[in-house]
Amino acid sequence: MARIIVVGAGLGGLSAAARLGALGHQVTVLEQAAQVGGKLGLLRRDGFGFDTGPSLLTLPAVYRDLFLKTGKPLETELELVPLDPTCHYRFPSGLELDIPNDGPAGVSRAWSAALGAKAGQDWTAFHRRAAQIWDLTRDPFLESPLNGVRTLLGLARNPADVRTVAPWLSLRGLGRKYLSAPEQRMFLDRYATYTGSDPRRAPAALATIPFVEHSFGAWYIPGGLWQLGAAITDRALSHGVKIRTSEPVAKVLADPKVEGVRLESGEVLPADVVVSGVEAAHLYRDLLPGPEGRGGRRVIDKAAPSLSGFVMLLALRGRTPGLRHHTVLFPGDYDAEFDHVFGTGAQAGTPAPVTDPTVYISAPDDPQLRPDNDHEAWFVLVNAPRHDPATGMNWDAPDLAESYATKILDIMARRGLDVRERLLWKEIRTPADLERDTRSTGGAIYGSSSNGARSAFLRPANRSPIPGLFLVGGSSHPGGGLPLVGLSAAIVADLVGKA
Structure with missing residues (x-):
């Protein structure tokens, strides 16, 4: 039995902790935030509820495997409901299409x-x-x-x-x-x-x-996908995993192999194995700032960072006829959007808010996420450049977030979904907010992007160059999104067993 510390209680860290706890290891999870879940979060206010991360589950077999390997089947803990249609699309040509x-x-x-x-x-x-x-x-x-x-x-x-x-x-x-x-x-x-x-x-x-x-298939969990993280947390706890929230880690201790971690409070926790569920860039640059993290930093520096997102959570009065669970409103010029987000083409070296973005709307017809049947809770996302005040976008600039939110609402109205007169309140979350909440560099949602033919080989490996240190989650192999994060946890649990 090994003493294992998992840094970060996002879905990758929680999944790895549950698997390792079921194998009999002594596991402690350390989370810097006051709650677990990472990007798979929930916001409640005035009877409205919003998933603040993923809103769709694909390849559920990954999590069925997790639950079977750690106890009772997934369906005994959560209800998975197929979404039909998966999404409604509106194209600049005027075509509207439901994908069944x-x-x-x-x-x-x-x-x-x-x-x-x-x-x-x-x-x-x-x-x-x-x-x-x-x-x-x-x-x-x-x-x-x-x-x-x-x-x-x-x-x-x-x-x-x-x-x-x-x-x-x-x-x-x-x-x-x-x-x-x-x-x-x-x-x-x-x-x-x-x-x-x-x-x-x-x-x-x-x-x-x-x-x-x-x-x-495409699946939803009534009450919100945040419940997947909650169910995995319960499964981890059932195997004796300890979860400590509001406990930010200051440093991973290794000389030359892993020895444990030091918290920002100064407390030192010894460990035989450390599993990092935080963004790989944060791990290698901030938690391993010395020569022991040099190899990991070289990998990070070669990869292009992923895009981020600008989010509005909208509390609306009334109902929208024919509204689907997911709606995508495409722009007239998709290439211009990518140029703005990544600072390419006409925007070379100067990423900026997208002037004509794709607008993604998640609006579950779910009684658990609204105060009554005459209201709707909308999660609205547009692709956005990372927060990078030094060389790129400063999302903390005065009035920028509010003015950009107004612009997005106007764009939605022009594309046939005008909710401005129905708006009770909104909450805005910029890439800068995402960086502060999750310590992801610049609010990059997936760590590094998959831009480039060798991108898969530039993503940090699950086994680090430091003996006893492993990486899990969306910024490490095999990548971001609920299925791949779950696969990374399975890989890490297997690697730790062979270490």
Whole structure:
């Protein structure tokens, strides 16, 4: 039995703690905030409730495995409800489209009905290619720890497999090979943002994201997805895991192997193993500032940071006819959005708030998240550059957040969802707020992006160069999003068992 400290009670840290506790280890979780959950949070006010992080669960098998490995099945703890439609899309061409949650064939039928038979056939062909990429990459790149160049060499033994994955091709490039309708290409581009990335630079392998969503379904938990984190917390506690909130860690102690951590209070906690669930950049730059963290910092410095998000939580009176759980309002110029967010193209070196952004709305028809049946709680998100006052965007600039929120509400009105006269109150969360709340660098949602053909190999590994130190969560391998964070916890639990 090892003494294990988990730094950070986000979903990755909690999942790893539950798995390690079930294996018989002595586990303590240290969380700097007053509550657990990390980015998977909940805000309640005046009878309204808002998920402040993910609003959709895909690939639930990852969490079914977690619950089975640690006790009773997932469905004994939580109710998973399929969302249908998965999402409603409004395109600049005027097309409106519901994407059904009844499998890949249903998605192709929806495209056929909207744009003609060829669009349906194109999407079927694209999905078939995405399925092939999934089959080739799932085990070596998602369910196993990366083994440096050897992981890539294993794929390279078969030239046909390399051609299928096409590491030289971007997600945008893959879409152009299969999809002729601009609406379908725009639809595909959005999936790059699931990893905080630019579709023009993100690898074609991200085609696996829509493949997973359409093949394994889209799910919701009544009462909010924050309950997934709460249920995992309960499971960890049931195995004797200790969770200490409001306990920020100042330093990971290692010389040369892990010895424990020092809290900001000065208390030193010894450990045989430390599992870091905080952003990798925070770990290697702040918690390991000396030479022991130099190798990790080199990895971080090579990777492009992910995008962030500007969020409004809207408490609305009245109901919206025909409102879906998820709605996406696309802009006229998607490339301009990515240029603003990443400081590329016309915005080279100067990221800025997006002038004409994609607007994402999550508005669950959930009685547990509103005071009564005559109100709605909306989570509104637009992609945004990170908070970086020194060289980029300063989201703490006076009046910026409020004026930008007003602009987004005006854009929503022009695109057919005018809620300005129904607004009771709003809460704004900028990338700067996200950085303060979660200690993610600049409020980067996913740590590093997947921009670039070698991006998977630039993401920090689950086993660090320091003996006894492991990384879990969205900023480490295999990446961000609920399924991948859950997979990272499974990988780390297995690595610790073999350490």
